[in-house]
Structures are given as structure tokens and as C-alpha cells.
Amino acid sequence: MTLMPELPEVEVTRQSFAERIEGAQVLSVHVGKPLRWPLQHDVDALSGWRVGVVTRRGKYLWVPLHGPGELAGGLLIHLGMSGSLAFSDRMGALGQHDHFEMLTSRGTLRLTDPRRFGAVVWGDALDAGVPARLLAGLGVEPFDPAFTGEHMHQRLQGRRVSIKQALLAGDIVVGAGNIYACEALFRAGIDPRLAAGRLSRPRCARLAAEVRSVLAQAIALGGSSLKDFKDAHGSQGHFQLSTQVYGREGQPCRTCATPIKRVTQGQRSTFYCPVCQKK
């Protein structure tokens, strides 16, 4: 099984290696095939640098590095659709789908990503260069107190896209990918096809609460393991066992037994219960 990299999987991955890698010294860095963007830094120049506290913003991880003197920077990592990170002490040669590897005094951090939609890019700081550009349009963090129903309601004003697509866009709140957007809308009883700008204040409050709770629950369960998602320890998640609608087309709704429907929105599959979720 591979973790499906939405926010919970990225956070579970972060938690699985952040403490172990903090303070480690970089021994060497190796790259495989090109990822989504070029790294934009001489990897050989990073030997001897020290790893700081790994943080997350949306579905990105930031691995800060401290060099000699005033030198500082870091790696912004995204898992794309099929990426996973492993951190362990015993590692063999790079496999066919291993495209980034950082050997450190505490273990080896390795990105495996068959589809190579993922990325590892250099930044002199999180708020400079490429990282700053990539993070610029992101919405609020789901666990930030600023993420309220009022915030969501205000940001949805005038938007004609469906609420499902508005959630996925990530410019209002980050972290809900295809699975969790579907699940949050089911929990909130909202039809995913409803125009975003038409959600009432109470429904926005409900949706904000459900986005937060579904993501929190998924993190607590270790994320979702569809094909082969694992955290950096190699552990699998269990959230997929509790999905109400995602991937359940034709199967009975766990609440009302009506067959779950699948529709296409913005070239992505959406799953919903035609009875429990209302316009």
C-alpha cells in the first residue's frame, strides 16, 4: 500500500521522521530522474550542513538546512500524486522510482515517486525564491483558528464553481484533496455540485468543521493507504477503511443504503450520496 498524499498523509509522514532527522548532519545528496521542477542547487555543496525542524504548509514539507557561517536554506518537498518519503538507516541502491536521496548522520531520507509529479526544490528561505512563489496562493491551514465558517463564506462569495472544486482549489483552505473533499462534503450533507457561492453561512460553518474533523481523524488514523502509501517509518494508514463515499460508486450509503454516485467535476471523480447530500 502507498499513502495517498493529501494533507493527512503529508503530516503523518512529517511526524514520522521530523524528530529523528532534526540535528542530523548531511553526508551526501543524490538525485535520480527529473521531478516536476529542477532542484536549482548544487547538491554536493550541502555536505556538512545540518537539518533543522521539519515543518508542513499545505501538502508541502520544508526541510531547513543550516550551512557554515550564515549560510541557510532548505528543501521544499511535494509528494505529487504518487510520492512517498522513507527515512531509515539501512538503505540499498537507488531503485527505479527513487529520485531524491539525502544521506545523513541519523539516516537516509529518500523520495520514491513513480509518476514524478512530486518535487524537491531549493530555497534560501521558505519565504524566498521558488518556495515563496509556490506557497503564495495557498489558503489558510485547516487547523488555524482563522479557518472558520465565516472565512469560508466570505471567500466563496461570487464563486460559480461547484463547492467540491472550490475545496480542491486550495486557495480557501489547504489540504483537502479528492478523497477528503468528498468525505467532508458527505459529512456536511452538502451536494458536491452545489455552486460554491450559494452556500449559506450555517452550511459554511458546518463544512469548515467537517473539513477540520475529517483531516484530524485521518491524521489520527495514520492517513489513507490506497495502493502503497506508507509514512517514513514504512507504516500504513487506516483511514481508507472508514471512507463513506470515496471509491464506493454503486455501493450502499452507510447511512441510507442508497447507491453512492460518481460524477466528474473538473476532470476528477467525485463520489456522493444522492440522498444524504442536498443542494
Add this chain to the structure above:
DNA sequence: AAGTGGACCTGCTAGC
């Protein structure tokens, strides 16, 4: 400004 569709790349499964 907001919305739409194409692009990136590989692997797996269902169906013929």
C-alpha cells in the same frame, strides 16, 4: 477575476 482544459508521467485494472 474566475473558470476551463491541457500538461506533466507511470502503473494498474477491467474489458474485449
Add this chain to the structure above:
DNA sequence: TGCTAGCAGGTCCACT
């Protein structure tokens, strides 16, 4: 058994 079409966690970019 073998080939092909369709599908998959994300999100940037060009264009209307």
C-alpha cells in the same frame, strides 16, 4: 493470454 482504454492521491500554466 495479450492489447488497449481508462483511471489514479496534485496543481501549474495558458487561454477565454
